[in-house]
Every structure is written in C-alpha cells, then in structure tokens.
Amino acid sequence: MRCFRPLENCLCKYTKEIDTGIKFVFLMHPKEAKRQRTGTGNLAHISLKDSEIIVGLDFAKNQRLCQLLADPQYYPVMMYPGEEAWTARKEGLKETLAGRTLLVLILDATWFCSRKMIEHNSFLLELPRISFYGEYRSIFTFKHEPRPEYISTIESCYYFIKEMQENSLISKDIEPEPLMNVFKEMIKFQLQAENERILGLRPNSHSYDVHYNKIREIPDF
Numbered sequence: 001m002r003c004f005r006p007l008e009n010c011l012c013k014y015t016k017e018i019d020t021g022i023k024f025v026f027l028m029h030p031k032e033a034k035r036q037r038t039g040t041g042n043l044a045h046i047s048l049k050d051s052e053i054i055v056g057l058d059f060a061k062n063q064r065l066c067q068l069l070a071d072p073q074y075y076p077v078m079m080y081p082g083e084e085a086w087t088a089r090k091e092g093l094k095e096t097l098a099g100r101t102l103l104v105l106i107l108d109a110t111w112f113c114s115r116k117m118i119e120h121n122s123f124l125l126e127l128p129r130i131s132f133y134g135e136y137r138s139i140f141t142f143k144h145e146p147r148p149e150y151i152s153t154i155e156s157c158y159y160f161i162k163e164m165q166e167n168s169l170i171s172k173d174i175e176p177e178p179l180m181n182v183f184k185e186m187i188k189f190q191l192q193a194e195n196e197r198i199l200g201l202r203p204n205s206h207s208y209d210v211h212y213n214k215i216r217e218i219p220d221f
Contacts, residue, residue, distance in 0.1 A: 026044065026108065075096070191219075199215075
C-alpha cells in the first residue's frame with residue numbers, strides 16, 4: 001500500500017491524484033520517514049502529481065535536490081514563514097515565474113526537527129520564501145502542535161493551492177479537496193484506534209500510551 005498501512009487500514013482508497021501544475025518536493029526528516037503511517041507528507045505525495053519525497057538531514061549535497069534546483073524549467077521557492085516571505089498575492093509573481101514551473105520545497109518533520117533541518121541547511125533560506133496570507137488552524141485533533149497556527153504538511157499544500165487559485169495563478173478547475181478528504185479519514189481512524197486501545201480492544205503501541213486514557217470524540221467532518 002502506498003500509504004504504508006495494512007490493507008484493512010489502507011487510506012489509498014480515499015486519495016485522488018491532483019494535477020496542480022506545481023511541483024511539490026517534501027524534504028522529509030528521517031524520523032518522519034519512520035512514522036509514515038501517521039505522517040501527512042506521504043499522503044500529500046500520493047495525492048499530488050509529480051511530487052517527490054527526499055529523505056535526509058543534510059541536503060546541501062543531495063544529488064536529486066541539486067538536480068532540481070539547477071533545472072531551468074523550475075522556479076524553486078522554500079515554503080517557510082517570515083516577513084519577507086512571498087504569498088500568492090505578491091505582485092508580479094506570475095511574471096517572475098516567466099513560464100517556469102513553481103517548485104515548492106516543504107520541510108516534512110515535527111517543528112522541533114524542522115528547526116534542526118534548517119540549522120543543517122541554511123542555504124534553503126537563501127531561496128525565495130513563500131507562505132500564506134490567510135490565517136489557518138489545523139483540524140489535526142489527534143495531535144497537538146506547539147502553536148495553533150502550525151498546520152500539517154498536507155494542510156499546507158491544500159491552503160497554498162487554494163490561495164494560488166484565488167489569485168488566478170493556477171486553474172480554478174483544480175479540485176484540491178481530496179487532500180483534506182484523506183486527511184480527515186486519517187484523523188478519524190487514529191482517534192478510533194486510540195479509543196479502542198483505551199477500551200482494551202487494541203494493545204498499546206508505545207510505552208507512553210498508558211498516559212492517554214481519555215476517550216476522544218470522533219469528529220463528523
């Protein structure tokens with residue numbers, strides 16, 4: 001299964017390939033690669049046509065990334081917040097692309113590991129940065145981020161695509177909802193599995209599971 005889950009828990013049936021005309025490249029921390037079943041980077045990769053995952057910690061000499069950054073058909077940007085970050089509202093963005101495909105690099109890691117990745121790859125922040133102009137909150141109720149505005153990898157892709165559409169930078173005929181659909185199914189499954197563990201219907205998977213013993217409400221998205 002491309003989602004790395006057992007057949008009975010497979011999420012692939014909820015995915016649908018989306019052709020946005022943007023090339024998304026997920027720079028995945030090795031720890032994230034080990035937890036593919038609960039991460040959203042791989043689900044985003046499955047859903048986004050022509051996207052790639054590159055696993056590593058130090059990317060300065062990564063052969064594949066260097067190839068992509070040197071390819072003249074692409075205009076590479078780093079999805080990373082900051083006052084200097086572009087958004088889809090940036091005046092002249094379409095002219096800046098000049099017919100090139102937008103290549104969006106996204107760190108796929110916990111926020112702690114993301115900071116470590118930047119420390120090892122400061123050259124990434126030398127690329128033009130891109131982010132959102134909207135304020136979003138994650139629906140990832142299974143997981144608590146350090147700050148409410150921190151959103152998952154798959155949500156980042158979804159909102160970025162929506163904002164590009166709102167500003168006529170990509171076709172409004174593109175339907176990004178499959179990204180959120182599979183994400184919602186993943187959340188519901190994880191909450192159900194957690195409840196079953198608490199009720200004794202599933203074994204503990206981790207030593208820290210014993211600290212989580214409150215039945216969670218499963219959202220009706």
